[in-house]
Amino acid sequence: xxxxxxxxxxxxxxxxxxxxxxxxxxxxxxxxxxxxxxxxxxxxxxxxxxxxxxxxxxxxxxxxxxxxxxxxxxxxxxxxxxxxxxxxxxxxxxxxxxxxxxxxxxxxxxxxxxxxxxxxxxxxxxxxxxxxxxxxxxxxxxxxxxxxxxxxxxxxxxxxxxxxxxxxxxxxxxxxxxxxx
Numbered sequence: 001x002x003x004x005x006x007x008x009x010x011x012x013x014x015x016x017x018x019x020x021x022x023x024x025x026x027x028x029x030x031x032x033x034x035x036x037x038x039x040x041x042x043x044x045x046x047x048x049x050x051x052x053x054x055x056x057x058x059x060x061x062x063x064x065x066x067x068x069x070x071x072x073x074x075x076x077x078x079x080x081x082x083x084x085x086x087x088x089x090x091x092x093x094x095x096x097x098x099x100x101x102x103x104x105x106x107x108x109x110x111x112x113x114x115x116x117x118x119x120x121x122x123x124x125x126x127x128x129x130x131x132x133x134x135x136x137x138x139x140x141x142x143x144x145x146x147x148x149x150x151x152x153x154x155x156x157x158x159x160x161x162x163x164x165x166x167x168x169x170x171x172x173x174x175x176x177x178x179x180x181x
Contacts, residue, residue, distance in 0.1 A: 004093060004097075006087060006090055006093075007090045007093030007094045007096075007097050008097050010078075010082065010087060010090065010094045011093075011094045011095075011097035011098040011101060012097075012101065014027055014031070014074075014075075014078055014094075014098060015027075015098055015101045015102075015105075017074060019105075021074075023072060023074070024102060024105065025102075026072055026075075027072065027074065027075055027078075027098070028098055028099060028102050030071040030072055030075040031075065031091075031094065031095040031098055032095055032099070033069070033071070034069075034071065034075070034079060034091065034095075035091050035092050035094075035095040037065070038091055038092070039092070044061070044065065045089075047061055048061055048062050048083060048088055049088055049089040051086070055083075055084075058083060059080070059083060059084075062079065062080065062083055062088075066079065066080075079091075082094075106138070107136075107137050107138060108137060108138045108139075108140060109131075109135050109137040109138070109139055109140070109157050109158065110139075110140050110142060110157070111131055111139050111140070111141050111142065111155055111156065111157045112142050112144065112155070112156040112157075113127065113141055113142065113143045113144065113153060113154070113155050113156075114144055114145075114146040114149060114153065114154040114155075114156075114165075115143060115144075115145060115146065115149065115153050116145065116146065116147065116149040116150060116151055116152075117145065118145065119143055124141065124143070127141070127153075127155075128141060131155065131157065135157060135160075139157075149165050149166070149167070150165070150166045150167060151165070151166040152164045152165035152166045152167075152168070152169065153165065154168075
């Protein structure tokens with residue numbers, strides 16, 4: 001597995017190019033599409049990442065896919081560079097880190113919200129507004145149901161965890177009672 005340091009380095013390099021030429025969004029879109037293509041077509045991904053196949057054959061296969069898509073020339077060159085440097089297997093990590101860089105640049109924070117049952121639209125909007133005022137960032141919610149939660153909500157924004165679950169409240173009450181005895 002290719003380290004996250006390598007993924008971050010390549011993502012930062014492409015991000016820097018995007019900042020210079022004003023194509024941050026386009027490069028991000030192209031990376032997401034290619035990464036998704038690799039995820040959907042495991043045989044293709046295995047063929048271009050496997051060193052058992054000669055580099056010329058892997059290069060040709062990548063070329064066939066790239067010419068059928070409307071990726072920018074910079075991203076095409078970037079993907080070819082990844083293949084040449086034997087880093088194409090890190091495309092998902094590179095894409096993920098590139099998206100994080102884009103979020104930071106755009107002042108966006110992604111919040112993972114764990115809830116015991118579906119959240120009504122007006123409550124979801126209220127939660128987004130509250131989190132935006134707390135973080136001073138635009139919030140994108142990713143809501144997940146967790147059947148183990150009895151009630152309440154758990155929100156993760158990066159390293160920040162806001163645990164308003166019933167379980168956490170009961171644990172806090174338990175600790176308070178222990179200290180009071």
